Amino acid sequence: MEWSIQQIAREAGTTSRTLRHYGQIGLLAPARVGRNGYRYYDQTNLVRLQRILLLRDLGLNLDAIARILDAGTPDTREALHGHLRWLEQERDRIDRQIASVRTTLRKTERGEALMPAEVFDGFDHTRYKDEVIARWGEDAYRSGDRWWQGLSETEKQQFQQAQRDIGRDYAAAHAAGRPADAADVQAVTARHVRWLGTATQQTPSRTYLVGLGDMYVADPRFAANYGEPGDGTVEFVRDAMRVYAERHLTD
Amino acid sequence: MEWSIQQIAREAGTTSRTLRHYGQIGLLAPARVGRNGYRYYDQTNLVRLQRILLLRDLGLNLDAIARILDAGTPDTREALHGHLRWLEQERDRIDRQIASVRTTLRKTERGEALMPAEVFDGFDHTRYKDEVIARWGEDAYRSGDRWWQGLSETEKQQFQQAQRDIGRDYAAAHAAGRPADAADVQAVTARHVRWLGTATQQTPSRTYLVGLGDMYVADPRFAANYGEPGDGTVEFVRDAMRVYAERHLTD
DNA sequence: GGTAGAAGTTGACGCAACGTCAAAGTCAAG
DNA sequence: CTTGACTTTGACGTTGCGTCAACTTCTACC
Numbered sequence: 001m002e003w004s005i006q007q008i009a010r011e012a013g014t015t016s017r018t019l020r021h022y023g024q025i026g027l028l029a030p031a032r033v034g035r036n037g038y039r040y041y042d043q044t045n046l047v048r049l050q051r052i053l054l055l056r057d058l059g060l061n062l063d064a065i066a067r068i069l070d071a072g073t074p075d076t077r078e079a080l081h082g083h084l085r086w087l088e089q090e091r092d093r094i095d096r097q098i099a100s101v102r103t104t105l106r107k108t109e110r111g112e113a114l115m116p117a118e119v120f121d122g123f124d125h126t127r128y129k130d131e132v133i134a135r136w137g138e139d140a141y142r143s144g145d146r147w148w149q150g151l152s153e154t155e156k157q158q159f160q161q162a163q164r165d166i167g168r169d170y171a172a173a174h175a176a177g178r179p180a181d182a183a184d185v186q187a188v189t190a191r192h193v194r195w196l197g198t199a200t201q202q203t204p205s206r207t208y209l210v211g212l213g214d215m216y217v218a219d220p221r222f223a224a225n226y227g228e229p230g231d232g233t234v235e236f237v238r239d240a241m242r243v244y245a246e247r248h249l250t251d
Numbered sequence: 252m253e254w255s256i257q258q259i260a261r262e263a264g265t266t267s268r269t270l271r272h273y274g275q276i277g278l279l280a281p282a283r284v285g286r287n288g289y290r291y292y293d294q295t296n297l298v299r300l301q302r303i304l305l306l307r308d309l310g311l312n313l314d315a316i317a318r319i320l321d322a323g324t325p326d327t328r329e330a331l332h333g334h335l336r337w338l339e340q341e342r343d344r345i346d347r348q349i350a351s352v353r354t355t356l357r358k359t360e361r362g363e364a365l366m367p368a369e370v371f372d373g374f375d376h377t378r379y380k381d382e383v384i385a386r387w388g389e390d391a392y393r394s395g396d397r398w399w400q401g402l403s404e405t406e407k408q409q410f411q412q413a414q415r416d417i418g419r420d421y422a423a424a425h426a427a428g429r430p431a432d433a434a435d436v437q438a439v440t441a442r443h444v445r446w447l448g449t450a451t452q453q454t455p456s457r458t459y460l461v462g463l464g465d466m467y468v469a470d471p472r473f474a475a476n477y478g479e480p481g482d483g484t485v486e487f488v489r490d491a492m493r494v495y496a497e498r499h500l501t502d
Numbered sequence: 503g504g505t506a507g508a509a510g511t512t513g514a515c516g517c518a519a520c521g522t523c524a525a526a527g528t529c530a531a532g
Numbered sequence: 533c534t535t536g537a538c539t540t541t542g543a544c545g546t547t548g549c550g551t552c553a554a555c556t557t558c559t560a561c562c
Binding site: 001084088091094095098102 | 335338339342345346349353
């Protein structure tokens, strides 16, 4: 059982040009090439092609895909778990983009200014560029949270005051040795979440809050807002956020 | 107040090359170009650049960004709405992928047989939904055995159970050294053919059954359903199918 | 005023992953 | 034998810049 290039392309939902490209770069060679030069593909090719398309959809580039497929998957379960984690991360990223676009939409519809003049004041994320990229990838660096854009000066100051208060309370609780799931700590987190809700104009989802906690830990810009550097307060905050998310939020 | 290209780039967290590129494509012209050829940017440029970077982070391409920025607010809303719809669609697709990978994981952990297209569902088919649906009626099984789509979960499980039984019986007969044309083996094949008939809603033709046998051998996904890999069971099944086809079926 | 070094300029090529002609050969049907 | 669908191999186009290269200009310091 073998198929022509068009048949296999239709079957897999791609184009013949793509298949020729994959042949050219040695990613997927046809099972047989006729004397007329025609490419013929078999079942094995189809399976490999679909794995290629799967991995491509996961965002991997063809080079990486070739390495994965040819290295022989050591453990299917492991690989699938990896896919899953990647997919969930991807969904979270898209969720954040959706939230961001919604915020932008609301503001443009209300006729509010999209961008204040001193947008770059304060948060100079370029200083930590390398670290952020190393831990989160170029994308995270470029798309990082910029919800605070578009606020008035007064609003900004209020937010900053509230943020400082919350950060101070977290630091105090952590210094006092309180556990992250204690009621008083969770009360701080509740204020924190309300603060976030006001900032982003909507209640954060569970995965968003958890992801944000991880970002706090990963990103020194955020770490600077919570406790002294290296005293473990950021991790403490992350844990408290995770607890809160699992107790009170859904997706 | 005006800045050099590097200063603006650092401030906005991008590169001078990017700014030159934006100048070249007419997306962001510097406020002034010195007699020395140097580009100088002012406050207005900065605001526009910031809007550009924001929209870029939202995933829009530079062409779209130029149209939005140069057209004014109504188009902005329209574009953002469009982009929002796109993002939501993207998230749905990823959700389906996640469900698909989870299913795959569950089944591999239980050692159940994988239904190939189910594994890949959400990857290509949904995107080309119309095309796939259009050609779904015409030749379902020649296109790769996806008869089981549209069945209820219970029905699917029944089919899988039946398939496992048949596979087990084949493997046992082969292990016992029975010939493919023996009566007891042919009895298994008869069940097999009935199973196929139910699945495809029609009695298989002779050439179809023979071709399917060859496909079993060629395709590791099917081989996995019959005996241990490499123990010759698949070939045994193919032979039994061929015998049955030649004895009982026509085209 | 000389000089080093940082920063600026304009090309021009490179990259990923194909899309999109173009010119020409092949196949299946009527 | 013609027609039309399908295939082949080039080869250039696309997006959003990165990355030299070769050269000029600005700034700082001796």
